[in-house]
Amino acid sequence: MRRIVKVIGYGSFQLSGYPSSVFYLMFEDAKRDLREHAGFGKTLDTALNLNVLHQTALSLEALHFNNIAHQDLKPSNVLLFDI
Numbered sequence: 001m002r003r004i005v006k007v008i009g010y011g012s013f014q015l016s017g018y019p020s021s022v023f024y025l026m027f028e029d030a031k032r033d034l035r036e037h038a039g040f041g042k043t044l045d046t047a048l049n050l051n052v053l054h055q056t057a058l059s060l061e062a063l064h065f066n067n068i069a070h071q072d073l074k075p076s077n078v079l080l081f082d083i
Contacts, residue, residue, distance in 0.1 A: 005079065030079035037080055052080070
């Protein structure tokens, strides 16, 4: 991975009617996310897209290696930082 994102907050809360606590992590703010990067009608660079996909897969692998499930993978949750 090229960059480790800093966790700025974490915790859990209980939703009514839900059997267990919901845990969360808050990360430092990214300038953009994958949804903004791949805006409708944009011409995208194949090499950059493959790099983003590769980095995302490595990040998920690191989570899974530590027995953490993401449970909400979507373009707006893939944070893009300038290197």
